Structure formats: C-alpha cells, structure tokens
Amino acid sequence: MLTFAFRRILLAxxxxxxxxxxxxxxxxxxxxxxxxxxPLTVPPEVKERMREALxxxxxxxxxxxLWLKQFFWVEPxxxxxxxxxxxxxxxxxxxxxFQSRSPxxxxxxxxxxxxxxxxxxxxxxxxxxAIPIGILSAxxxxxxxxxxxxxxxxxxxxxxxxxxxxxxxIVFAVNLQWFPSIYDTTHRVTDWDSFLRQxxxxxxxxxxxxxxxxxxxxxxxxxxxxxxxxxxxxxxxRAKGLSERTVVLKHVLRNSLxxxxxxxxxxxxxxxxxxxxxxxxxxxxxLGQLLISAIHANDIPMVLTLTFIxxxxxxxxxLIADIVYGILDPRIRYD
Amino acid sequence: MTDAAAQTxxxxxxxxxxxxxxxxxxxxxxxxxxxxxxDVAPTPASRSQxxxxxxxxxxxxxxxxxxxxxxxxxxxxTVGPYLWRIDPTYVDIRARNQGFTAAHPLGTxxxxxxxxxxxxxxxxxxxxxxxxxMSIAVTLGSLIGILSGFxxxxxxxxxxxxxLFLALPLLPLLLLMVTLFREPLGKVLGPGMxxxxxxxxxxxxxxxxxxxxxxxGDVLGLKEREFILAARSIGTPNRRMVMRHILPNxxxxxxxxxxxxxxxxxxxxxxxxxxxxxxxxxxxTWGRLLYDAIEQMxxxxxxxxxxxxxxxLTVLTVNYIGDGLRDAMDPRIRGR
Numbered sequence: 001m002l003t004f005a006f007r008r009i010l011l012a013x014x015x016x017x018x019x020x021x022x023x024x025x026x027x028x029x030x031x032x033x034x035x036x037x038x039p040l041t042v043p044p045e046v047k048e049r050m051r052e053a054l055x056x057x058x059x060x061x062x063x064x065x066l067w068l069k070q071f072f073w074v075e076p077x078x079x080x081x082x083x084x085x086x087x088x089x090x091x092x093x094x095x096x097x098f099q100s101r102s103p104x105x106x107x108x109x110x111x112x113x114x115x116x117x118x119x120x121x122x123x124x125x126x127x128x129x130a131i132p133i134g135i136l137s138a139x140x141x142x143x144x145x146x147x148x149x150x151x152x153x154x155x156x157x158x159x160x161x162x163x164x165x166x167x168x169x170i171v172f173a174v175n176l177q178w179f180p181s182i183y184d185t186t187h188r189v190t191d192w193d194s195f196l197r198q199x200x201x202x203x204x205x206x207x208x209x210x211x212x213x214x215x216x217x218x219x220x221x222x223x224x225x226x227x228x229x230x231x232x233x234x235x236x237x238r239a240k241g242l243s244e245r246t247v248v249l250k251h252v253l254r255n256s257l258x259x260x261x262x263x264x265x266x267x268x269x270x271x272x273x274x275x276x277x278x279x280x281x282x283x284x285x286x287l288g289q290l291l292i293s294a295i296h297a298n299d300i301p302m303v304l305t306l307t308f309i310x311x312x313x314x315x316x317x318x319l320i321a322d323i324v325y326g327i328l329d330p331r332i333r334y335d
Numbered sequence: 336m337t338d339a340a341a342q343t344x345x346x347x348x349x350x351x352x353x354x355x356x357x358x359x360x361x362x363x364x365x366x367x368x369x370x371x372x373x374d375v376a377p378t379p380a381s382r383s384q385x386x387x388x389x390x391x392x393x394x395x396x397x398x399x400x401x402x403x404x405x406x407x408x409x410x411x412x413t414v415g416p417y418l419w420r421i422d423p424t425y426v427d428i429r430a431r432n433q434g435f436t437a438a439h440p441l442g443t444x445x446x447x448x449x450x451x452x453x454x455x456x457x458x459x460x461x462x463x464x465x466x467x468x469m470s471i472a473v474t475l476g477s478l479i480g481i482l483s484g485f486x487x488x489x490x491x492x493x494x495x496x497x498x499l500f501l502a503l504p505l506l507p508l509l510l511l512m513v514t515l516f517r518e519p520l521g522k523v524l525g526p527g528m529x530x531x532x533x534x535x536x537x538x539x540x541x542x543x544x545x546x547x548x549x550x551x552g553d554v555l556g557l558k559e560r561e562f563i564l565a566a567r568s569i570g571t572p573n574r575r576m577v578m579r580h581i582l583p584n585x586x587x588x589x590x591x592x593x594x595x596x597x598x599x600x601x602x603x604x605x606x607x608x609x610x611x612x613x614x615x616x617x618x619x620t621w622g623r624l625l626y627d628a629i630e631q632m633x634x635x636x637x638x639x640x641x642x643x644x645x646x647x648l649t650v651l652t653v654n655y656i657g658d659g660l661r662d663a664m665d666p667r668i669r670g671r
C-alpha cells in the first residue's frame with residue numbers, strides 16, 4: 001500500500017509537469033498581446049522595455065522554467081518565511097499578475113475563502129441529501145419514492161447550474177425577495193444578525209450547487225446499494241436474525257459507501273470547475289470569477305497559475321480516491 | 336491411395352475453397368467501414384439484434400416519452416423555420432420587449448427580434464454543436480479505445496495519454512482555448528463558422544476519454560473470446576478483425592456513450608455561451624439567448640426561462656434515451 005502510494009505520487013509529478021507545459025504552450029500560442037492596451041502614443045522602444053519588465057523578452061522555454069521555479073521554489077519559500085519569520089532565500093521574484101501588479105498568490109488567497117465556503121458547503125449538503133435518498137430508493141426499488149427520486153435526480157443533473165441559478169434568482173430574489181441575488185463578499189460575520197445575513201446570501205448559490213451534486217451522488221449511491229443488497233452476505237445477516245435496520249444501515253451501507261466515497265473524492269475538482277459558472281451567476285468573487293476576469297484581461301501569469309492549481313486539485317483528489325479505496329476495501333491489492 | 340480417397344480429398348478442397356469464397360464475398364460487400372451506426376441496421380445478420388434492442392427500448396416508458404419529445408425538439412428547430420418565416424436577426428426596434436402576442440407568440444427581445452424564430456435558430460446551432468462534438472469525441476474515443484485494447488504495444492502509452500487528459504482542468508482549458516483562438520479562427524472562417532469549428536473541436540478533443548476507457552475495457556474482454564481466436568486462425572488481417580469482429584461487438588457501449596455525449600456537449604456549449612465566451616452576439620444559440628436575457632431578467636423573466644427550459648429538456652430527453660438504450664442493450668436485462 002505504501003509503495004503504491006509512493007509510486008503514484010512519483011507518477012503524479014511528470015503528469016503535473018506535462019499539464020503545466022500544455023497550459024503554458026497554449027497560452028504561448030495565443031495571439032493575444034498583454035501590451036495590447038498600451039496607447040499607440042507610447043514609443044516602440046519604451047514598449048520594448050515594458051515588455052522586458054514583464055519578463056516577456058526571453059524565449060519561451062526559459063520563461064517556462066522560470067515560472068516553474070517561481071511556483072515550486074520561490075512561492076513555498078515565501079510562505080515559510082511568512083509563517084516562521086525566517087529569511088530563507090528571500091528576495092526571489094514571486095509570480096506577479098499583469099493586471100494588478102501584485103503577487104498572484106496574494107490575490108488567490110483573498111479569493112479562496114469565498115470559493116471554499118460556497119463550494120465546500122454545497123458539496124457537504126449535497127452529500128447529506130444524496131446518501132439518504134440513495135439508500136431509500138435502493139431499499140424500496142421501483143416504489144413511488146424510487147421512481148420520483150430517479151426522475152428528480154435525472155432532472156437535477158440535466159438542468160445546467162446557470163439555468164437553475166437564474167430561475168432561483170427570478171423566483172426567490174426578484175419575486176419573493178427572500179434572498180439577495182448578489183453575494184456580498186465584504187460582509188463580515190460579527191454577531192447573530194450578520195450571521196443570519198451571511199446564511200441568507202449563501203442560501204441560493206449553495207442550494208443550486210448542492211442540488212446538482214446531490215443528483216449525481218444519489219444515483220451512484222442507489223446503484224451501489226442495489227449491488228450490495230443482492231449479495232449473499234445480506235442473506236446471511238438476515239438469516240442469523242439481525243434486525244432489518246442493522247442489516248441495511250450497518251452491513252449494506254458500509255459496503256456500499258466504498259465506491260461512493262471515491263466518487264465523492266473524484267468529483268470534488270469538477271465541483272470547483274462547476275463553481276466557475278455558479279460564481280458568475282451569483283456574482284461571488286471567488287476563484288472562478290478571478291479566472292474569467294484574468295482570461296478577459298490577458299493576464300497570463302494569473303491564468304497559468306489558476307489553471308495549474310485546478311490541475312493540481314484534480315491530480316491530488318484522484319490520488320486520494322485511489323488510496324482511500326485501497327484503505328476502505330481490504331480486497332483491493334495494488335501490489 | 337484409392338480413387339475414392341482422392342475424390343474425397345478433392346471434394347474437401349473444393350468445399351474449403353467454396354466456403355472461403357463465400358466468406359470473402361460478403362466480407363467485402365457488407366463490411367461497414369466508416370459509419371457502422373447507420374450501416375448496421377440494413378445488414379440482415381445484425382438486424383435482429385437491433386430489432387431486439389428496439390423491442391426492449393420500447394418497454395422503457397421514460398425513454399419512449401423522451402424519444403418522442405426529442406423528435407419534437409428536432410422538428411421544432413429543423414422544420415420550424417420553414418413554417419415560421421420571420422428572420423431571427425431582423426431588428427424591429429418599435430416592437431421591442433413585447434410579451435406574448437399574435438404577431439410574436441413568444442414575444443420579442445430588446446431589439447425587437449422575434450423570440451420564436453431565435454429559439455428555432457438557436458436550437459439548430461445548439462443541436463449541431465452537440466451532434467458534431469459528440470461525433471468527434473466518440474470517433475476519437477473509439478479509435479483510441481480499440482487501438483489500445485487491440486494492440487498490446489499501444490496500450491500503455493495510449494492509456495497514459497488518456498489519464499493525462501483526464502487530469503486536465505477541462506472547463507478552464509476550454510475557456511482559454513475559446514478566448515485565445517476565437518478571433519484568429521473567426522478571421523479565417525468567418526465569425527460564426529470559426530467559433531463553431533473551434534467550440535466543436537475543443538469540446539470533442541476534451542471529452543473522448545470516457546468512451547476510450549469503456550471501449551478499451553470491452554475490447555480487452557472480447558479479445559479472449561473464442562470467435563476472435565477462430566477468426567485469427569483463418570488468417571483474418573488486423574484491419575478486418577477490428578472492422579468486422581471487434582467494432583460491431585463494442586457498438587452498444589459506443590452508442591450509449593454517444594447519446595450521453597450529446598447531452599454533455601450541449602451543456603458545455605451553453606455554459607461557454609453563458610460565460611460570454613461562446614458564439615458572437617448576432618449568432619443565437621440557446622446558451623447565448625439565456626446570457627443575453629440575464630440583464631433584463633427582472634422585467635422579462637420569460638426570455639431567460641424559455642431557452643433554459645429548452646436546454647434542460649433536450650439534455651433530459653437525451654439522458655433518458657441513453658438510459659433506455661443502456662437498459663435495452665444490456666443482455667442481462669434484455670431477456671426479461
């Protein structure tokens with residue numbers, strides 16, 4: 001198991017390097033010019049020097065290696081220095097955004113909490129809704145509850161989040177005026193009232209994402225439960241006189257959760273991707289909104305770093321899913 | 336050697352030659368080389384299988400309703416424009432922001448363009464994107480899946496490539512590709528066509544992995560079966576092996592993957608349009624119509640809801656059809 005985990009981590013490094021190269025080359029091949037907005041009155045030699053200052057003068061492979069060094073060496077050192085007050089290799093150039101001229105990671109750190117609260121909450125709530133629904137509709141297969149649950153989850157993942165989000169805004173924000181339609185990120189939770197306001201403004205984005213996730217997870221949960229309910233050990237458990245509750249909620253549920261847990265881990269990066277759209281709908285200024293504005297502004301370092309962070313998330317969670325699967329299911333042998 | 340024995344030997348040789356010729360002729364004629372999905376139905380050998388699938392499919396009530404609805408949507412966007420002849424790009428500024436009237440059954444937008452006509456035109460684009468992107472993805476996926484399942488030497492590298500693609504952050508990359516290459520391609524092919532080609536290739540190139548994995552798994556299982564061994568023993572070349580023996584047998588997972596692929600492609604395209612990174616403004620698609628209506632959704636909510644409902648309905652029906660097909664093609668269920 002340990003050697004497997006170690007080998008997978010080693011394999012993840014070339015994967016990530018390759019992905020970063022793909023993203024870098026894609027940005028490199030783009031015809032957009034970060035100096036496109038500079039007025040024409042600026043003389044060409046000054047423009048050339050601005051180009052140098054942005055670090056665009058060198059060949060692409062030198063810039064790629066430089067970026068790698070900044071991402072994997074300068075930035076971690078900077079965080080260590082900040083955390084422990086040390087002076088390790090200080091003075092290294094951090095990754096600077098073209099747009100705001102501030103370090104990319106500082107901007108990301110500002111935006112991260114919004115995305116994490118919305119995405120994290122929605123995923124958690126989605127799972128909490130999905131698992132009981134999955135259990136019930138598998139246990140009572142072809143009952144009206146199962147039929148309804150299947151239909152609703154089918155509708156749930158057929159409706160794109162940008163549409164459900166907009167419908168929610170029309171119904172609950174415009175017509176009923178229950179919730180605000182715009183997420184206020186400057187809002188600070190200090191007392192009970194402000195906490196309630198925070199809950200109210202989070203309600204809609206979280207619900208939209210949670211319903212979408214719940215629709216998918218409940219399908220997996222149902223299928224996995226159905227697989228296990230027909231197994232011989234269930235009959236054995238019943239035969240030795242265990243209560244139905246113990247059989248379903250202990251024996252079957254625990255075994256059915258194994259594949260679902262990996263599905264949950266694998267789905268998390270995709271949820272971050274989906275959050276790009278939901279953030280745009282509800283005007284949450286999180287990572288997704290940052291990415292889109294950076295793409296529009298031709299802010300190459302920001303786009304590169306953000307996309308790469310998404311890639312790291314995917315690779316990490318795939319790894320976690322594999323390892324967790326091995327831990328939860330002793331029948332799985334990787335060696 | 337007696338005469339009789341010689342006669343038997345001659346007979347046997349003739350028989351072998353005859354049956355070999357028989358085997359060769361239909362193999363050459365009935366070979367479904369490029370487009371097996373449409374060609375399979377008329378060939379007598381495989382017709383019964385597809386009739387079986389159809390019989391089973393009809394039992395799936397949800398899938399049948401979905402099929403009828405899907406045909407309705409397809410007719411709406413293809414035949415509709417011939418019946419409802421208002422130009423979707425015709426600007427009638429005096430008739431702007433109208434509700435449901437006789438002249439404009441679904442109202443008009445902020446420039447007075449007829450919503451019904453725009454929904455039809457937008458549906459054409461959305462469905463075309465879905466179908467084309469799906470064909471690209473499924474062709475690519477089946478090709479890679481078959482290659483890596485059939486040729487052992489290609490297996491490891493191709494699967495590595497698949498894993499790499501699965502690790503790519505797809506939505507951010509799609510956004511990037513569309514933003515970066517929309518203008519240069521638009522200059523070459525015209526704004527509408529350029530975006531179409533770009534979006535279709537981008538979606539196709541980033542969604543073939545699931546199909547490839549499923550097909551590879553099936554091919555690996557098939558390769559161990561006796562009929563493949565038999566075909567191999569009479570000296571079937573690799574190309575015909577794949578076309579005649581492997582491909583027809585992995586067709587059902589491919590068809591299911593294709594159906595579900597349409598749904599994903601339609602959602603992705605409308606998501607791109609929704610983020611303002613899809614087709615140009617005068618080129619309506621359902622996602623674009625939704626995006627354009629967002630600004631005035633408080634006053635004219637119908638303009639948001641109609642394209643959204645059409646997107647959701649199409650995706651829902653396609654998903655149901657895929658579900659029904661999967662059930663119908665699963666031989667474990669089919670007998671019941």
